[in-house]
Amino acid sequence: MMTMYLVYDSANKTSETTWLAVQRDMLSKNAVQKIEVINDETANIYIKKEFADTPPFNKVMKPSGGTSILQGPHYHMTIGSLESFERQLEEAQKNVPLAKQVPVTYIKRSNWLGSILSWIFPLMLLFFFWSYVVRKSAGGAGGSSVFSFGKSKATLIEKADKNQTTFQDIAGLDEAQMEVKEVIEFLKSPDTFTRLGAKIPKGVILVGPPGTGKTLLAKAVAGEAKVPFFSISGSEFVEMFVGVGASRVRDLFRQAKEKAPCIIFIDEIDSIGQSRGRNSLYAGSNDERESTLNQLLTEMDGFETNSGVIVMAATNRAELLDPALLRPGRFDRHIYLELPNMKERQEIFKVHLRPLKIDESVDVNFLAAQTPGFSGADIANACNEAALVAARRNKEKIDRQDFMDALDRIIAGSEKKSKIISPQEKKVIAYHEAGHAVVSWRLKHVDPLVKISTIPRGKALGAAWYLPEERQLRSEAEFKERMAAALGGRAAEELIFGEVTSGALDDLEKVTKEAYMMVAYYGFDKEVGNVSFYDSTGQQDNRLVKPYSEETGKLIDAEVRKLVDEAYQLAKDLLQKNSGVLAELANLLLEKEVVYKEELVRILGDRPSREILPAA
Incomplete structure (x- = not known):
């Protein structure tokens, strides 16, 4: 069927119709004056003037009801196919004499405006897209288009920027703060130092x-220095395209020189600062990381001077860095940050407890004593976890128990009381943990035991909590006794049940590494002698052979097995001598699931006094 639509032109208004209406109402009455076919697509139909007053033609020929007759066309329709239209028209007039048949005129009209727009629109679309890409590429370091690969991605902190981190937000890093404060003084008043x-x-x-606070210290420097501060991660220099890393290094130092005096901070510099040639066996001779490092070395200490530009960097893998990067003239100062001691942990806890609503039962000294080996990030996580525990319990303030539960969750994982464990397995776990407790309690060089539990936490089915003492040196006797304490669980299983289980996997791993x-x-070891195969530089990590002979390797393996066997025998001897308290402690664990230090003292008695190594 041919569909009709209404068309408006400058003079007339045509009405829509259908081929059925044309055949029935127009051709049958011989009312059609002529038909114009436009571009083989549309047909304009003209009605004879004598039908101007005849319905329904009067509505289109005299739409206002006056005497004037519209010239036409009066009707307009779209033809689906020219051949079909001609065939239908011929069939409709087959009984009409040729002289009276409706004349058909074919007209070709060009739509110049449409043709021009069909060419211009794609060009305009392409132009606007290209402008957008160019604007994005002109955004400098922040641009992410193909044109900004060689641009530095460093974040710039200007003097007027509001950086909330200051030295008041840092605790436990007094020596490091003194060093970086001096760097700030270099930039603020260089004449004080250069005059000499x-x-x-x-x-x-x-x-x-x-x-330990390396990045936090850099943020504090950015807040205190009052000079432009460029911050970037080492991994942001390296891309899949060759030469991009070196280009970004050049662009970074170019921007820094324009804003001197300023500071450049590169976090995790080991991403680009690894020793050259370390991975050449696997990565090939042309390594993008090496070219980036070479450019960094040139920028820091090349022919050009970087007056007023100080580079700060942070890493926890200094042994991997290239010696040329660490030499004086590039990184002149090395600031070593260690895990905080007891006093420093107290100061860190005070910083992180400021925004928390804590109960009077919370003692900072107690918390610091319970967290040996915790870094500043660990302490921040512990405080946040305690707040979450208290909020979960709908408390108004955070109390001491919330902190203890948070520490247990961080150290051993969350409790899994829903884990299905058979009664026999519970008994094995109870004797396993009791074995750890009895052996460690009877050995004076093992860290003090705080509590033991048979409640599954994380991947462990049971756990024993120790409170490590902060000591820098460990003797041979300490190593051996710690190994015996770690094997106490497996020894208890063998003595009580006559067989061992897979529950000692973590213990065996620790013992093997220590041996x-x-x-x-x-x-x-006396057989191996006073030699060490430890490599503090990390150069041996990728070696295909070990730094000792095959005979020495066999000797090391034999001595390790000997040490482990001796520690295991020591644990078994102690448990045989204390079989009564072992059973009593295991039964108490089966009853309560958690046994604290007070119950341990009641059952096992006082611990032997610990010898202190003489001062050097």
């Missing part, structure tokens, strides 16, 4: 375990 001929250090590198450290690293 001194040179301003070019670089400061912060080295320490994860979570290898004693023999291969610390020189505690």
